[in-house]
Amino acid sequence: MIYSTELIKGTLKTIILKLLKDNKRMYGYEITQKVKELTADRIQLTEGALYPTLHALEADGILTTESEYIGKRVRKYYSLSPKGKTLSKEKISEFADFINTMKFLLDIKTDIA
Amino acid sequence: MIYSTELIKGTLKTIILKLLKDNKRMYGYEITQKVKELTADRIQLTEGALYPTLHALEADGILTTESEYIGKRVRKYYSLSPKGKTLSKEKISEFADFINTMKFLLDIKTDIA
DNA sequence: TCATATACATAAGAAACTAATGTATTATTG
DNA sequence: CAATAATACATTAGTTTCTTATGTATATGA
Numbered sequence: 001m002i003y004s005t006e007l008i009k010g011t012l013k014t015i016i017l018k019l020l021k022d023n024k025r026m027y028g029y030e031i032t033q034k035v036k037e038l039t040a041d042r043i044q045l046t047e048g049a050l051y052p053t054l055h056a057l058e059a060d061g062i063l064t065t066e067s068e069y070i071g072k073r074v075r076k077y078y079s080l081s082p083k084g085k086t087l088s089k090e091k092i093s094e095f096a097d098f099i100n101t102m103k104f105l106l107d108i109k110t111d112i113a
Numbered sequence: 114m115i116y117s118t119e120l121i122k123g124t125l126k127t128i129i130l131k132l133l134k135d136n137k138r139m140y141g142y143e144i145t146q147k148v149k150e151l152t153a154d155r156i157q158l159t160e161g162a163l164y165p166t167l168h169a170l171e172a173d174g175i176l177t178t179e180s181e182y183i184g185k186r187v188r189k190y191y192s193l194s195p196k197g198k199t200l201s202k203e204k205i206s207e208f209a210d211f212i213n214t215m216k217f218l219l220d221i222k223t224d225i226a
Numbered sequence: 227t228c229a230t231a232t233a234c235a236t237a238a239g240a241a242a243c244t245a246a247t248g249t250a251t252t253a254t255t256g
Numbered sequence: 257c258a259a260t261a262a263t264a265c266a267t268t269a270g271t272t273t274c275t276t277a278t279g280t281a282t283a284t285g286a
Contacts, residue, residue, distance in 0.1 A: 118241095119241080119242080122241090122242080122243095140233080140234090141233075141234070141235095142231095142232060142233050142234080143233095146232095160233090160234085160235080161235095161236085161237090164234075164235060164236085165235090165236085168235095183232095183233090186232075186233060186234085187233080187234070188232095188233070188234085189233085189234075
């Protein structure tokens with residue numbers, strides 16, 4: 001199943017913050033690949049959405065960056081700032097709560113698996 | 114908990130289609146009240162989002178309407194067309210699948226309740 | 227009678243995306 | 257070894273979908 005684009009809207013920040021919570025530091029391209037892998041291609045982040053979001057999170061002091069050269073190519077690593085660590089937890093628990101609300105509203109049964 | 118607005122984005126159509134699936138016919142204001150009630154005020158649809166969406170769904174042949182006078186005031190009832198019934202099921206199961214993907218991605222435990 | 231609730235609607239602007247384009251390096255494969 | 261795909265960054269025009277505000281009008285309750 002490939003999700004309609006509207007469905008994934010609004011989840012990008014939460015996904016980024018969760019991955020960085022688990023992985024200490026990641027670069028943009030790595031994030032797209034990790035999400036593809038973890039969701040079996042169901043969610044594919046586009047660069048046009050990802051990079052501006054990463055820049056905005058950095059500008060807000062939620063992420064910090066370190067640039068490194070891999071050969072001749074720059075790779076920009078992102079990490080959670082202290083503020084980002086707090087926000088990460090908040091966003092994940094907010095989404096968890098949202099899932100419960102939507103499950104009730106849409107009368108969706110929990111998957112037994 | 115009040116959800117950040119971005120979180121609810123993209124769910125409006127699905128919510129409308131679910132309520133109309135269960136209730137045969139509903140009018141706009143009734144939909145806002147029902148969602149408020151069912152979600153304990155967690156999700157509050159704004160009229161500026163709701164009415165244009167209802168109009169678009171009608172224009173797409175997903176919803177049909179009947180207008181009735183309640184006293185001197187017009188009330189516009191919406192119902193699912195055959196196309197709408199199909200779409201309703203699709204949207205709900207798409208969201209159910211999406212929830213499972215996101216639960217896995219964000220490592221959210223199922224609520225035992 | 228005055229505020230609140232009911233009930234519709236639209237419109238300007240913002241947010242958050244898509245799709246396309248651009249640049250450059252590195253790895254793979256025929 | 258040349259062509260293609262993958263890696264890795266970035267931006268921009270345009271679209272969708274929403275928020276916030278405004279508008280109109282009737283009905284109800286204090």
